[in-house]
Amino acid sequence: MSKTQRRTIWLTWLVVICISFPLMYTVDPPKNDSIPSILTVGIVFMITALFSFKVKGTDIIVLQGIGLAAFLIFGLFLEALMTQFGILVYLMTRRIGKNEMYRIPVNSLMFLAVSVAAASVYYRLGGRTEEIGHNLLTVNLIPVFGFYLASYVVNEIFIYSYRRWFLPKTGKVKVIDRDTIWEIVATFLMMPLGIAFYYMYSIRGLPGMFIIAVPMVALSIVIRVINSSQELVRFLQKVNHLGQKLTEELSAKHVLDLFFERVPEMIPVDYLYIVSYIQPDKPKIVRLYRRDNGRTFIPFQKEADISLHVYREGKPVMGQRNKSRYPFLYALSEGKARSFLSVPMMYHGQVIGVLTLASDMNKAYSKSNRIGMEIIGDFLAIALENARNFEIRKKESERCPLTDLYNYRYLMRALTRIFSDPAAAVFSIIMLDVDNFKGVNDTYGHQSGNAILIGVADRLRQTVGDKGIIARYGGEEFTVVLPGMDRNLCFAMAESIRQAVASEPFMIYIENEHRYKQIYITISLGTSTAPFDAKDPTELIYNADHAMYTGAKRMGKNRVARFV
Incomplete structure (x- = not known):
């Protein structure tokens, strides 16, 4: 909701309240000005508002039940006043934040309209506010039924209009949904409660009122406790389900994607971030979420964040906004975050990270x-460690530990996959071998030989980039797979690689002389293209290798030869 809309609502509320209450006092003045009675009913309103509960997502307030009794005892003016007081108490228990304060005038206007409409219908249907005596059967239920029906209809019209005109357009607004049905049920279950409340007051006075009020409030408390327990069970079921899904993922990215997708659906979150403490001296933010998609970069400093305290203590921290103690969160939210929750991520008894949530709502x-x-924090720690270990093992099984290029196993799988792909109309391969490599090992030692292999791998990465797959075939031989490249493009790439290796010297360290030395290295390359030159991976490699030895090595080295 925009600032203009919020200001309009507050201004409308102020004008309506200033006009309506004096008018109600004039038209339907209080019929009972007993201070003890007013205080007693007012306290009942407050208590019942405090102990509202949810059924299928709908807030049920027993306040709806005693509205009729208050109207019959005191008249419209005091009933409307008590209802306003009760709904204010109710909203205060909803932990509304600064940006949601507009809900106070919205609900106030709605319940004021409900009070006026219900009283008007009651009087129009011939209802009276005189005491009904000792015979409950003499009560005319038609005005009472009209009172509750008008309450429900005006309430629904107000809610529909509010959703239609003020809330963001997220789709078609339904007139009847699951919550509407529960509203109908709750409204008409309150009718006998309101009649009984008024009847007991009529025949017994304040003691009679307590006979109904005490069990009514007690029942609300019991239902609220049961409801809270059920909400906890449902929340923990969601937690367990998410935890299982997280531990099933074998990619750290997928783990984080799933986590940051699901958590904002489970709990109020406007800001969410994970700080890794795998390296305690260098903690870093792994992933950060802001509901408003804010792009202002806030440099992370561990001393400025709550995560440092949670990491050191190994215990969760939950509280309200604290600008002086946690300036990082304050800056991240631009001062909007009003409550936060920070929990440790435990793995084998050690804190490896800290998960922090924050909301713009108070006491969220x-x-x-x-x-x-x-x-969830523990599940997340396990999932990330499992994914990290899997990725390490996968890398070790697919990568050459010296050059960090793909190894022979991965190369063969990649070639098999490309050969079986109908969309791969043409692709090529380059086999290359370092010239005179044995001489380098014999002259300068195997450490220098390894340095040369690492250097060749680096120049291959720089030249090929993301255009192909680079692998160490074995020894001093390397392979480059080039999807989508024909013979001519492959030959041009091979020539670029040859020049990249031969044009610049390699630096090696002469250990017995304690100095560095520059030496020049050349390579010989052979190319082969599928499906013209081969029908399977083994044949393709053999043909490129054959071209390298017969067309490049035997013809003087430091050159490119293609299979013919």
């Missing part, structure tokens, strides 16, 4: 949220 996180996020 509960004890159940803390418990659940601690569990």
